[in-house]
Amino acid sequence: MTIYAVGDIHGYADELDRALGLIEADGGPDARIVFMGDYTDRGPDSRGVLDRLIEGLTARRNWIAIQGNHDRMFLRFLTEGRENDSRIKSGLSWMNKRLGGPSTLGSYGLGGEGAAFLQAANGGVETLASYDVAGSPLDREELVMRAREAVPQAHKQFLAQRPLWHREEGLLFVHAGLRPGVALEDQDEDDLLWIRDGWLDDPRDHGPLVVHGHTALDFPQHYGNRLNTDAGAGYGNPLVPVAIEGRDAFALTPRGRVALNLGSSA
Incomplete structure (x- = not known):
């Protein structure tokens, strides 16, 4: 076989x-x-x-x-608003283009590569300062709410299962x-x-x-x-x-x- x-x-x-x-x-x-x-x-x-x-x-x-680690990061952003993972020793945020979160959100009509403005704090852990969607800067909480609306329920269910x-x-x-x-x-x-x-x-x-x-x-x-x-x-x-x-x-x-x-x- x-x-x-x-x-x-x-x-x-x-x-x-x-x-x-x-x-x-x-x-x-x-x-x-x-x-x-x-x-x-x-x-x-x-x-x-x-x-x-x-x-x-x-x-x-x-x-x-x-499931892959990137799929879990996407799901955790949608469900918990989490952008960091303890296994990323560099402290990079999922919203860093190296990890690819903005490209994923861009495929749902939310900004894209270059939309995220990041800052390093808490001992070098990178966090989202703002995210541009159609000229409007969103903070993390606002972006999470928009993402929850934009991502179909079938996609959330797929990631979770x-x-x-x-x-x-x-x-x-x-x-x-x-x-x-x-x-x-x-x-x-x-x-x-x-x-x-x-x-x-x-x-x-x-x-x-x-x-x-x-x-x-x-x-x-x-x-x-x-x-x-x-x-x-x-x-x-x-x-x-x-x-x-x-x-x-x-x-x-x-x-x-x-x-x-x-x-x-x-």
């Missing part, structure tokens, strides 16, 4: 459409696909990405969509990775969404092949114990879907399949 994984999309709806076309050409219209999270931020059309995923899930396509992980026979799909040596049921949510240190350099067998994203590369890469599907779409690279058969993996390109041998990057 072939299972397809689509790494971090980051608001590039056109790249999602292209990746879905590659998957259909390889595995047909009923292909089983796991989307690895980070549907929003940085790219110009987060709204379009969520529309496509919701449409597919509503139509009962053979799709699974797990994403699972943190998904299991198939011999495979575990999770956005960022695992804390090595910790049972899945005891994993910390923040680690599942954010982990890099202590995970990326751990060579041990985790049991199932762990399929993840979160750490951007220039091409998907197979490490034997884990498979990184994030090909850097959030930084302008093409979105590269991956076909998984057992513990073997293949990148799907316009030229066809490219085997992802252990340690290979192209």
